[in-house]
């Protein structure tokens with residue numbers, strides 16, 4: 001009896017965790033943590049580090065849960081999202097709303113009490129940007145949804161920087177620009193090979209509204225823009241040789257993927273490009289960190 005109860009609680013816990021889109025949120029938190037380390041010469045203060053990381057992770061998870069609440073009907077239509085707890089009927093809307101409110105509230109409280117009010121307000125704005133502006137307003141309305149909505153996904157390094165220093169620095173805005181330019185190729189690679197599902201769900205994603213060749217061209221153009229933006233830290237002195245070499249190699253490979261997609265499309269290649277986009281961003285931010293602690297100035 002007791003073991004059945006424990007199993008039931010573990011199951012419930014897994015269902016709540018599934019709302020938080022843990023893999024996406026872990027990369028979001030990773031970029032925020034890198035922002036904290038890049039913001040200071042040595043190590044960030046311990047309290048800013050733990051409370052900032054936990055607070056940002058909680059609010060990001062709450063934003064993802066809120067997205068699951070709003071999109072439960074759409075999620076039920078798409079194969080990729082059909083198994084989420086709301087379309088499966090494992091959790092109710094009220095439970096999800098309470099969970100999102102409690103987890104997000106706890107995150108904001110941590111940020112306000114143990115980090116600083118600036119980080120709390122910026123994180124709240126990021127929550128509203130993703131959960132309300134992107135999910136409720138833009139996603140069903142325009143194929144530019146992910147371009148504009150990408151601004152909230154690009155905020156975490158700025159949040160991390162603000163957590164460590166209490167200010168918004170222009171170098172943090174460069175990190176924002178990198179993720180902002182990265183989001184369209186990241187998402188459109190997926191939208192290309194999932195276009196039928198998006199059409200079925202009635203969402204105006206670029207391959208659905210403007211066709212595949214147009215999307216492939218824009219994916220390539222944003223990848224070129226991303227390459228240019230990724231060079232800006234070198235121009236400002238934030239990145240040294242290690243960053244320059246790393247960003248060039250990673251960016252060249254991304255452009256190669258985008259170019260091949262543009263010239264000779266296949267779903268398999270689009271899937272590989274999507275996977276590469278995730279590797280690209282993770283590796284680029286990791287290299288920034290290495291470059292920060294082993295600076296070889298240009």
Ligand code: HEM
Nearest residue numbers: 023024027028031080146149150153154179183187190278
């Ligand atoms: C508006 C902005 C964004 C959109 C529309 C978007 C869209 C998506 C979608 C639809 C998936 C699901 C892929 C699947 O289930 O097969 C995904 C996966 C992923 N995204 Fe994004 N994304 C955005 C921003 C970001 C940001 C800012 C990050 C991190 C910094 C990120 C990191 C990831 C990761 C790590 C995955 C893989 C998750 C997994 O393996 O299950 N995304 N993205």
Ligand SMILES: CC(C)=CCC/C(C)=C/CC/C(C)=C/COP(=O)(O)OP(=O)(O)O
Nearest residue numbers: 021024059060063064067126127130152153
């Ligand atoms: C710090 C903080 C508050 C961050 C919030 C930003 C945040 C959680 C961004 C998530 C990006 C994301 C999960 C996109 C998925 O797109 P989608 O929602 O269109 O994908 P889906 O089809 O899988 O639901």
